[in-house]
Amino acid sequence: MTSSFLLDGEEVPFTPGQTVMQAASAAGKYIPHLCWHPDFAAHGSCKLCTVKIGGGFATACTTRAAAGQDVENGTEELTAKRRTLLQLLFVEGNHFCPSCEKSGSCVLQASAYEVGMLSPHFDHFYPDRAVDASHPDVLLDFNRCIMCELCVRASREVDGKNVFALSGRGAKSHLIVNSESGRLADTDFAATDRAAEVCPVGVILRKRVGFAVPIGQRDYDARPISQRVVEKLADGEQEAG
Amino acid sequence: MSSETLDAGMTPRKLKVATVSLAGCFGCHMSFLDIDERILPLLERVEFDRSPITDIKHCGPCDIGLIEGGVCNAENVHVLREFRANCKVLIALGACAVNGGLPAQRNHLELADILQQVYRTGHGLAEGSQIPNDPELPLPLNQVHAVHEVVRIDYFLPGCPPSGDAIWAFLTQLIKGRAPTLGHGLLQYD
Ligand code: SF4
Ligand code: SF4
Numbered sequence: 547m548t549s550s551f552l553l554d555g556e557e558v559p560f561t562p563g564q565t566v567m568q569a570a571s572a573a574g575k576y577i578p579h580l581c582w583h584p585d586f587a588a589h590g591s592c593k594l595c596t597v598k599i600g601g602g603f604a605t606a607c608t609t610r611a612a613a614g615q616d617v618e619n620g621t622e623e624l625t626a627k628r629r630t631l632l633q634l635l636f637v638e639g640n641h642f643c644p645s646c647e648k649s650g651s652c653v654l655q656a657s658a659y660e661v662g663m664l665s666p667h668f669d670h671f672y673p674d675r676a677v678d679a680s681h682p683d684v685l686l687d688f689n690r691c692i693m694c695e696l697c698v699r700a701s702r703e704v705d706g707k708n709v710f711a712l713s714g715r716g717a718k719s720h721l722i723v724n725s726e727s728g729r730l731a732d733t734d735f736a737a738t739d740r741a742a743e744v745c746p747v748g749v750i751l752r753k754r755v756g757f758a759v760p761i762g763q764r765d766y767d768a769r770p771i772s773q774r775v776v777e778k779l780a781d782g783e784q785e786a787g
Numbered sequence: 788m789s790s791e792t793l794d795a796g797m798t799p800r801k802l803k804v805a806t807v808s809l810a811g812c813f814g815c816h817m818s819f820l821d822i823d824e825r826i827l828p829l830l831e832r833v834e835f836d837r838s839p840i841t842d843i844k845h846c847g848p849c850d851i852g853l854i855e856g857g858v859c860n861a862e863n864v865h866v867l868r869e870f871r872a873n874c875k876v877l878i879a880l881g882a883c884a885v886n887g888g889l890p891a892q893r894n895h896l897e898l899a900d901i902l903q904q905v906y907r908t909g910h911g912l913a914e915g916s917q918i919p920n921d922p923e924l925p926l927p928l929n930q931v932h933a934v935h936e937v938v939r940i941d942y943f944l945p946g947c948p949p950s951g952d953a954i955w956a957f958l959t960q961l962i963k964g965r966a967p968t969l970g971h972g973l974l975q976y977d
Contacts (some may be wrong), residue, residue: 573838642892642949643976650977659974665879665943666886669936674895770971771900 560611567595567606576772577619578628578657580635580746582607583692587702589695589774590682594628594657627660637668640689641674646754648748650764651719654692655747656771671717678723680731684742685751691721692747701741709735721749802954802962804853805836805846809863810890810911810931811856813839814948815881819853821951849874851961854940855949858932859885862925871938876961880954882947882976884934891931898929946975 550559551566553575565588570577580592590608597606606617618624635654644648673760678686693712698721701709709730713722718786725732735741743751761767766774808816822829837846846852858864860908866870871877882888893901906918933941944957944967953973960967 548933586876636886640892640894641976642882642886645889645892646977655976656977662974664945664969664974665935665940669933670886670891670933672887672891672894672930673960711899767972 549611551613551617553613553617554620558611558617563612565607566597566599566604566611566615566617567610567693570606570617571775572705574776575619576775577606578660579607580653580657580692581696582698583696583744586696586699589699592631592659592692594631596627597624599677625661628657629663632658632661632663633665633667635692636663636666637670638673639691640672642720646690646748647751648690650761650767652731652748652766653771654690655744656766656774659756659766660771665766675720675776677726678730680729681735682737683737683753684730686723686730687749688721689753690748693719693721694746696744696746697741697750700744701735701739704740707734707739707741709733709741790798799832801831802833802850803848804833804834804838804851805849806838806853807846807855807866807870807933808839808878809854809856809866809884810859811881811888813855815853815855815946817882818881818942818946818948818951819892819954822953822955824946824964825955829926829958831844842852846870846873850864850876851958852877853880854934855879855880858928858937860925860927864937867934867938876941877938878942878944878957878961879934879940881949882945885943885945886933888947891933894902894930898927902927945971947977949973949975 548559548561550557551568551569552558558569558573558575559577567577567579567582567588568584571584575596577597579595581589584596588607590605593605595606596603598621599609599615606619636658641654643655646652649655675688677688695712698710698712699705709724711722711724714720722728723730723733735754742752757785806816806819820826835841836849837843846869851872852961854867854870854877856863858867859943879885886945887894902918906916923956942961946953949957950973953969956969957967
């Protein structure tokens, strides 16, 4: 049985059990998101996919689609809120894009372009976050972690390893590595793990391959993330970070 | 490259523009020059106050101020405040002005340790090297800051550096009296 709801006035079909995000993606519609990934259970933490349903705010990735729902997504009101949310993420970490290997292929950066974020607006936290270069093949630069838990979910659910976890509360929340020493080298993490390629930002980086793709040819150089995500979903490709 | 003009239909007063590099590498200024021959129609509409081409030391009353670089020392604070006091519209130009950029990557280190490392204990230093101590030298701040953390900024043009095309698009919109926006390909943080 197929029913439908309205997304910015356009009809989107869904099958019972699908979330608004799943149905929208299947229909080739882009709802901005960071912690959502089609291969993993919804997390609902980043709030970037917040839409308005029947006049109230809800996260598209955790809300079940229902017949007749009236969902607002691309309105100026929501774009402004998403811009603020992204500005907060930028100032809470240390995001120096010109020196980041993920630049041009980063979902955070591309999402900020999408909503026309010209400035960080807020004062920067400039937090002190360590880098873990202990592993022979993979570098962890926690300065850029947005705590989406995609690596946590990928390691636990796909790799069956449970290498990562979130620790701390509030502003002190941070990603940790599950080993006694806290170092990645002392886990069974491998560069072939799903968790090694799922990070939407520049935290989990393969060593010795940095800056391989020239500026102008990177993922989001050719087209904005809204278009790219829709194309990928249409091709049935996995949406990697 | 297009041969866009700033055709305004009549000849209004030339706008005064000042530029300065604080804790930056002058890359944004070099990128400004990448507007190439479009500098000619620009010069029909603007005249430069303080800038690397005029070598004026203090900016006077201006319409537009372009700030490249973040704030890393006491002199940067003075210059930035002078620009804010004199410029009707102040623009943070480039990654360093926008978020501190490369220099701000020292922010989680102790300033004293950095000075020791650079001037006293680092590799390849001459015998007896000392940390410079001259009243002429502005005192470094503990942390490097984005310019909007020190004064109010009207517009931000990110990029390291923003491309000549982005700078041109931004300035032409501003000169025509519109709030500048940057589309795909012109809005870049790297
Ligand atoms: S992770 Fe993304 S937003 Fe952060 S510095 Fe790297 S490219 Fe920029
Ligand atoms: S390391 Fe990457 S995938 Fe893991 S929580 Fe941080 S941002 Fe998300």
